[in-house]
Amino acid sequence: MAHDEFLADRVRQAFNESNTSFEEKKMMGGLCFMVNGKMCIGVDIDKNTGNSRIMARIGEDHYQQALQKDGSSEFNLTGRPMKGFVFVSAEAIDRQEDLAYWIQLCLDYNPFAKSSKKK
Numbered sequence: 001m002a003h004d005e006f007l008a009d010r011v012r013q014a015f016n017e018s019n020t021s022f023e024e025k026k027m028m029g030g031l032c033f034m035v036n037g038k039m040c041i042g043v044d045i046d047k048n049t050g051n052s053r054i055m056a057r058i059g060e061d062h063y064q065q066a067l068q069k070d071g072s073s074e075f076n077l078t079g080r081p082m083k084g085f086v087f088v089s090a091e092a093i094d095r096q097e098d099l100a101y102w103i104q105l106c107l108d109y110n111p112f113a114k115s116s117k118k119k
Contacts, residue, residue, distance in 0.1 A: 011103065014099060021035070028042060037115050038113045040110050042054065054102060057085050057106055057113060073088075
């Protein structure tokens, strides 16, 4: 599983600083951070460019607005975009305040997110 360990450490640090309980799980080609048993945010490396990015689960209410932000793009792993999820480039979250913005969006949506069915 390819992911940027430095970026993953930044996400861990942000969760720890906000006293957010989380688990880590390798999935979707990267490392996902689970909050309340639900995928909240993830880190991976774009196979086409080799650049690091986050996968942000922000919900459909903020989806269109999020796509207008610099460095964000549709979350598309299968040829079909997943509404409510966006990719955000590492350059767009270089500043800690920018990463914190995306993490907070994910955390705000998390209580409304549906859990995946356990197998």
